[in-house]
Amino acid sequence: MSEVAAVHVGVExxxxxxxxxxxxxxxxxxxxxxxxxxxxxxxxxxxxLRHASSNWPVPSQILGINLTAFMTFLLIVSSVWMxxxxxxxxKGDLPKFKKFMGLVILGGLVFLGCxxxxxxxxxxxVLPHHNLSFSKDLFATTFFVLTGFHGMHVTxxxxxxxxxxxxxxxxRYQAKHVEIAGLYWHFVDLVWILIFxxxxxx
Amino acid sequence: MTATTHDEPNYMGVFWWxxxxxxxxxxxIYTPVHRLAILALLVVLAISKAALVALxxxxxxxxxxxxxxxxxxxxxxxxxxxxMLLPDIRPH
Numbered sequence: 666m667s668e669v670a671a672v673h674v675g676v677e678x679x680x681x682x683x684x685x686x687x688x689x690x691x692x693x694x695x696x697x698x699x700x701x702x703x704x705x706x707x708x709x710x711x712x713x714l715r716h717a718s719s720n721w722p723v724p725s726q727i728l729g730i731n732l733t734a735f736m737t738f739l740l741i742v743s744s745v746w747m748x749x750x751x752x753x754x755x756k757g758d759l760p761k762f763k764k765f766m767g768l769v770i771l772g773g774l775v776f777l778g779c780x781x782x783x784x785x786x787x788x789x790x791v792l793p794h795h796n797l798s799f800s801k802d803l804f805a806t807t808f809f810v811l812t813g814f815h816g817m818h819v820t821x822x823x824x825x826x827x828x829x830x831x832x833x834x835x836x837r838y839q840a841k842h843v844e845i846a847g848l849y850w851h852f853v854d855l856v857w858i859l860i861f862x863x864x865x866x867x
Numbered sequence: 868m869t870a871t872t873h874d875e876p877n878y879m880g881v882f883w884w885x886x887x888x889x890x891x892x893x894x895x896i897y898t899p900v901h902r903l904a905i906l907a908l909l910v911v912l913a914i915s916k917a918a919l920v921a922l923x924x925x926x927x928x929x930x931x932x933x934x935x936x937x938x939x940x941x942x943x944x945x946x947x948x949x950x951m952l953l954p955d956i957r958p959h
Contacts, residue, residue, distance in 0.1 A: 682931075706945070709949055709952070745878055855925075
């Protein structure tokens, strides 16, 4: 064994060929690819069940479009705030970063509040009115599974972004960490764009 | 080229495009055309919006091509899943 090989045995390469900025970024992309497969299977499963069903209700007549259109707008705006917060920290503007990251977190919380209101409204008023139930009807089951799985991701994103904000404020995290958190948040936005179309509008 | 060296994309431009496409989606569902045409339009609009988010907000446009292939792999799985399940679909 050469001297160089002996020194480097068991040592990870310093730089990933795909994302030279950081290994964490590659890790996040791989996680998101796996997560997208979970969401993809749920959405495809939803589509197959709906297509094969004879009595699937028209979603727009049962689910509120106005509130979810606002929720879609909110996530798109929060994605813009996220890129602006990344842009700010890359330029070393910490106060601006804190402002935009705070808005991202607030946007996520408002989204979750809207979803809690929507679920409560559906469970207590709308579904009983249409003689539908969570446990018996595939329409209701698939709706709650899909939006619930996404809501969990938003909850995770709010916690993740809060941790990133705290760590940057203490000087422990830099721009590359914000970029990785941003990837996750944009993914949550991207998935909601698909859910909004396939579950609420189609 | 890496994500840290490219010029900053026009984020507000992407935002306005996303907003316009969302309004178009809302308009499409009330258009008096065949249901399949509405479905096709909604799928095109949704995929366009998802692509805008991935390419510009997630900077995929400025990353290595292999990373793009990793990001696309779930769509291949979804297509495979649809093709596998097609024989089981018997619309009533």
